[in-house]
Amino acid sequence: MTISFSYDRKQVIQALRYHFFTRVEIRILVILINVFTIAAAVLLYLKKIQPFSFLLFSTLWMALMLVIWRILPNSIYKRSHTFRDEFMMTINENDVTLTTERGVQHWPWQRFSKFIETPYFFHLYFDNRSFFLVPKDAFANITDQQETRELLRRKITNNSR
Incomplete structure (x- = not known):
């Protein structure tokens, strides 16, 4: 055959995202950041930590997702x-x-x-x-x-x- x-650019970007999320190290990193962010939220609610700790983990989560979801696929698409x-x-x-x-x-x-x-x-x-x-x-x-x-x-x- x-x-x-x-x-198609949009389809390739989506395929690259699938590729990154199938990588074991990326999945483990995302899970760990999510667990720490949730733990920080619970501890903040229980007034065991300062709001800065929750802000730090939330910022890490946002930065990680931005890199994996936007920056990395777009940079690979542009370079190739x-x-x-x-x-x-x-x-x-x-x-x-x-x-x-x-x-x-x-x-x-x-x-x-x-x-x-x-x-x-x-x-x-x-x-x-x-x-x-x-x-x-x-x-x-x-x-x-x-x-x-x-x-x-x-x-x-x-x-x-």
């Missing part, structure tokens, strides 16, 4: 030329081939460690930090999308590292 696509290219991708039983005006790249299925499906994309991971986004709206119909999903499940889930 061959698809042609380019990226990939999101401005036009792509042709061929997906078959043997490999995935990506074609741009700059060249052609072939990836055998063994190259991928996992895939994640989000509302707008299939994230094809090479390792924990590098991945390629395949937009779902690039498929002609829902049947092609489902066939690709099944192919990804068959070919990639057995490659976990």
